Amino acid sequence: MRIAFLSDVHSNFPALAAALASARKRGAEKVLMAGDVVGVGPHPVEVIRFLAGEQVPAIQGNHDRQLLDLTRGEKALRKILKRKRGKKAVLAWTALQLGEPERAFLTGLPASVSFDVGPVRVLMVHGSPKGDTDYIYPSLTRWSLLAKLGELRPDLLVCGHSHIPFCKRLAGVHVVNAGSVGVSVDGDPRGAYALADVENGRVRCRIVRFSYPVDRVQSDMAARGVPS
Amino acid sequence: MEGMMQAFSLVGAPDEERILALLSRLGYVVADACSTSASYTYFDTQGGVFWKLGLRLTLSRGDVVWQILKGHLPEATLAGLSVSDVLDGDSIEPIHSLTRGQRLLPYLEAAVVDRTMRLSFREAWVGTLHFHFVEFQSPLDREQKADCRFAFFEPRFEAPLEASHLNTMLRDLGGLATVEYEPFAAGIDLLDLTPPGAPFPRELALLPADTAATVAAKILARQAYQMRANTAGAVQDLDPEFVHDIRVATRRARFALRRFRGIVDPDRARARRDEIAVLARSLGSVRDLDVFTERMKAHLSRIDAPEGFSKRVLALVAPRREAAQEDLVRELRSEQYLKILEELSDARGPLFAPPGPAEDARSLGARLVRRAVRGVRRDTTGDVRTFAPERLHRIRIAFKGLRYTCDFFKEVFADEIAEVSRHLAAVQDCLGDLQDGVTALHLLGELRDTSNSKPAELLALGALLQVQREEMARRTAEVALEIPQVRQRLRKLGRALRPFDVRDERPADPGASRRGWPPDADLR
Numbered sequence: 116m117r118i119a120f121l122s123d124v125h126s127n128f129p130a131l132a133a134a135l136a137s138a139r140k141r142g143a144e145k146v147l148m149a150g151d152v153v154g155v156g157p158h159p160v161e162v163i164r165f166l167a168g169e170q171v172p173a174i175q176g177n178h179d180r181q182l183l184d185l186t187r188g189e190k191a192l193r194k195i196l197k198r199k200r201g202k203k204a205v206l207a208w209t210a211l212q213l214g215e216p217e218r219a220f221l222t223g224l225p226a227s228v229s230f231d232v233g234p235v236r237v238l239m240v241h242g243s244p245k246g247d248t249d250y251i252y253p254s255l256t257r258w259s260l261l262a263k264l265g266e267l268r269p270d271l272l273v274c275g276h277s278h279i280p281f282c283k284r285l286a287g288v289h290v291v292n293a294g295s296v297g298v299s300v301d302g303d304p305r306g307a308y309a310l311a312d313v314e315n316g317r318v319r320c321r322i323v324r325f326s327y328p329v330d331r332v333q334s335d336m337a338a339r340g341v342p343s
Numbered sequence: 344m345e346g347m348m349q350a351f352s353l354v355g356a357p358d359e360e361r362i363l364a365l366l367s368r369l370g371y372v373v374a375d376a377c378s379t380s381a382s383y384t385y386f387d388t389q390g391g392v393f394w395k396l397g398l399r400l401t402l403s404r405g406d407v408v409w410q411i412l413k414g415h416l417p418e419a420t421l422a423g424l425s426v427s428d429v430l431d432g433d434s435i436e437p438i439h440s441l442t443r444g445q446r447l448l449p450y451l452e453a454a455v456v457d458r459t460m461r462l463s464f465r466e467a468w469v470g471t472l473h474f475h476f477v478e479f480q481s482p483l484d485r486e487q488k489a490d491c492r493f494a495f496f497e498p499r500f501e502a503p504l505e506a507s508h509l510n511t512m513l514r515d516l517g518g519l520a521t522v523e524y525e526p527f528a529a530g531i532d533l534l535d536l537t538p539p540g541a542p543f544p545r546e547l548a549l550l551p552a553d554t555a556a557t558v559a560a561k562i563l564a565r566q567a568y569q570m571r572a573n574t575a576g577a578v579q580d581l582d583p584e585f586v587h588d589i590r591v592a593t594r595r596a597r598f599a600l601r602r603f604r605g606i607v608d609p610d611r612a613r614a615r616r617d618e619i620a621v622l623a624r625s626l627g628s629v630r631d632l633d634v635f636t637e638r639m640k641a642h643l644s645r646i647d648a649p650e651g652f653s654k655r656v657l658a659l660v661a662p663r664r665e666a667a668q669e670d671l672v673r674e675l676r677s678e679q680y681l682k683i684l685e686e687l688s689d690a691r692g693p694l695f696a697p698p699g700p701a702e703d704a705r706s707l708g709a710r711l712v713r714r715a716v717r718g719v720r721r722d723t724t725g726d727v728r729t730f731a732p733e734r735l736h737r738i739r740i741a742f743k744g745l746r747y748t749c750d751f752f753k754e755v756f757a758d759e760i761a762e763v764s765r766h767l768a769a770v771q772d773c774l775g776d777l778q779d780g781v782t783a784l785h786l787l788g789e790l791r792d793t794s795n796s797k798p799a800e801l802l803a804l805g806a807l808l809q810v811q812r813e814e815m816a817r818r819t820a821e822v823a824l825e826i827p828q829v830r831q832r833l834r835k836l837g838r839a840l841r842p843f844d845v846r847d848e849r850p851a852d853p854g855a856s857r858r859g860w861p862p863d864a865d866l867r
Contacts, residue, residue: 129515331514
C-alpha cells in the first residue's frame with residue numbers, strides 16, 4: 116500500500132491542493148495529515164473544509180492546539196490583532212476566520228494516530244511522541260530516538276513540526292519527517308510530503324517535493340490582511 | 344450583479360459539471376436550480392462619460408439599470424424610467440448632469456442566460472451559484488458576435504467571506520481560469536471593439552525613457568487609433584462628435600508628421616500629410632456645417648424671428664451637409680484611408696525607418712514644447728484687440744500647435760503641462776469660436792444674398808448677424824484678457840522644461856545672456 120503523509124499545511128490551500136494532486140498522481144491510496152492544519156497562511160477555512168470533505172485523517176499540531184487555547188470573543192481577538200505581532204496575531208486572525216464547523220473540526224483532531232498495515236505498525240505524531248512542540252531533526256541519533264519513543268516501538272514513525280523533511284532508519288524504526296506542505300524553511304521553495312510504500316511487512320519511504328503557485332498565496336495574504 | 348467580481352471563465356458544459364462535482368466533494372449541496380434570460384443594451388456617450396466614471400447604463404424593455412463599478416452612486420435613482428424617457432433625455436437627472444445633453448448611443452447588446460443554484464454548506468444556505476451564458480453583439484455591425492460562459496458565486500449578505508473561500512477552492516482545485524468579470528468590458532474585449540471614449544491602449548502610453556523614434560511611432564499610432572475608433576460612428580452619422588474626433592486626430596497626425604521631421608521618413612511623411620489633408624477637407628466640410636447648425640440654434644433662440652425663418656436658416660445647410668456626408672463616407676470607406684491608418688500604426692514600417700536623433704522622450708518633448716512656446720510668444724506680442732482676423736487665425740494655429748505638443752508629452756511632463764493646459768484650452772476655445780464665427784458670418788451672408796427681401800426676415804437676419812458679431816467681440820475681449828496671463832505661464836513652462844532640453848547649450852545663468860550669449864527674447 117502506498118501512503119502519503121502530509122504535514123504542516125499552515126492554511127496554505129494552493130499548496131495543499133498541489134500536494135494532494137501530486138500524491139494521487141503517484142498512486143497514493145491513502146493520505147494522512149500530521150498536524151498544523153492552520154496558522155501562517157491565508158486559507159484556514161478552505162484547508163479545513165477540504166480536509167473534512169475529503170475525509171483525510173488528521174491529527175492536531177501545536178498551532179491547531181494553540182489556536183483552540185486562544186478562547187476569546189471576537190472583540191478580544193481583534194484587540195490582539197491590533198496590538199500584537201507575529202504568531203499570536205496570526206492565530207488571532209485565523210481564529211476570527213473560523214466558524215463553528217471549522218472549530219469543531221480542529222477540536223476533534225486527536226494528538227496522534229496509530230494503525231497497522233499488515234504487520235507494520237505505524238505511529239503518526241506532530242512533533243514527537245514526547246509532545247507536539249518536540250522536534251525530530253535529521254541529526255536524530257539512535258539514543259535520542261529511543262528516548263523520545265519511550266515504551267513505544269512502531270515500525271514506522273511519522274512526524275512533522277520541524278518543516279525539514281527526511282527519511283532514515285534507526286534502531287529498526289523507519290523515521291520519516293514529512294516536512295511541510297505549506298511553509299518550506301530549508302531553502303527549497305517547493306512544498307514537501309512523504310510517500311511510504313508498505314508491502315509484505317517491508318517499508319520504503321521517500322520525500323516528494325512539488326511546486327505550487329506561491330504568488331497566489333502571497334497575494335491572498337495581502338488581500339485578506341493576514342498579519343506577517 | 345454589482346461591480347467587477349471574481350468569476351471563472353468556462354469553456355463549456357464540461358466545466359459546469361466539473362464545478363458541481365467539486366462542490367459536492369467539498370461538502371456543498373446544490374439545489375433549486377433555475378434559469379432566467381434577459382437581453383439588454385449598454386449605452387454611453389460618444390466620449391464615454393459613463394465608462395470613464397466606472398458606471399454602466401443598460402436599458403432593457405423599459406427598465407433602466409445602473410451598474411455601479413466604483414464606489415459612488417448617481418444622485419438620484421432611475422427606477423421606473425422608460426427607454427424613450429432616457430433616450431430623449433429632456434428632463435432626466437442625473438443622466439443629464441453627467442452627459443450634459445450629449446446623445447446616448449448603443450455600444451453593446453448582451454443576451455444572458457443565467458442558471459442559478461442555491462448553495463448550502465452543512466445545512467446552512469451560503470449563497471447562490473451562477474452560470475452565465477452570454478451572447479454579445481455589436482449594434483453597429485450585426486456580423487460581430489461572440490459568446491462566453493462564466494461562473495461566479497454570490498454570497499448571502501450575512502456571509503460575505505463565503506465567496507472568497509469558494510473562489511479559492513474552485514481556483515486551486517478546479518484549475519479554472521479566474522477573471523474579473525464585468526459583462527460590458529468582457530463583451531468589448533471579446534468583440535475587439537473600442538470602448539466608449541476610445542481610451543488609448545496602455546502600450547501607446549509614453550514613457551520617459553522612450554526613444555525619439557518610439558515617441559513618434561506611439562503618437563502617430565494614437566491618432567490612427569482615434570481615427571479608426573470613430574470611423575463607424577462617423578460613417579453611420581450617429582453623433583457629430585465622431586467626425587470631430589477624427590478631424591482632431593487628422594490635424595494632430597499632420598502636425599506630428601511635420602514636427603517629427605528628422606525622425607520620420609520625409610518623403611513618406613509628406614505624402615501621408617497630403618493624403619490626410621484631402622480627408623481633412625471632407626471632415627471639415629461636415630464639421631463646419633454641424634458647428635454652424637448648433638451655433639445658429641443657440642442664436643435663433645435669442646432673437647424674435649418670424650415664422651419659418653429658423654427653418655430657412657437651418658435648411659440652408661441641410662443639402663450641403665448631406666452632400667458633404669456622402670463625400671466623407673466615400674473617403675472613410677476608401678482603400679487610401681485604410682492604408683493611412685496602417686502606415687501610421689506600423690512602428691516598424693517604412694515611415695519610421697530613419698534611426699532618429701539620440702533623444703529620449705523627455706529631451707524631445709522639452710525641445711518641441713519649448714519651440715512651440717517660442718512660436719506662440721512671438722505671435723502674440725502686441726494688443727490682441729487690434730489684431731486682424733488673419734493674424735488671429737495665425738495665432739490660433741500657433742496655439743493649436745502648442746496645445747497638441749503639450750498633449751503629446753503630458754504623460755512625460757505631467758505637472759508642468761497640467762499648469763498651462765487649462766489656460767491653453769480656454770484660449771484655443773475662444774480662438775476656435777472666433778474662426779467658427781467667421782464661417783458663420785460667411786454662411787449668413789449667403790442667406791442674406793438669397794433672401795426674398797421680406798422686411799421681417801431681413802430684420803431677423805440682421806439680428807442674427809448682430810448676435811454673431813457680439814459673440815465674436817465678446818470672445819475677442821476674452822482672448823485679450825487671457826493671452827497676457829498665458830504668456831506668463833508659458834514663460835514659466837519654458838523655464839521648467841529647459842533642464843531637459845539637451846540641445847539647449849545656453850548656460851543656466853541668465854546673466855550669461857548679458858555677457859554676449861544670443862538673446863532668446865521669447866523665453867524671457
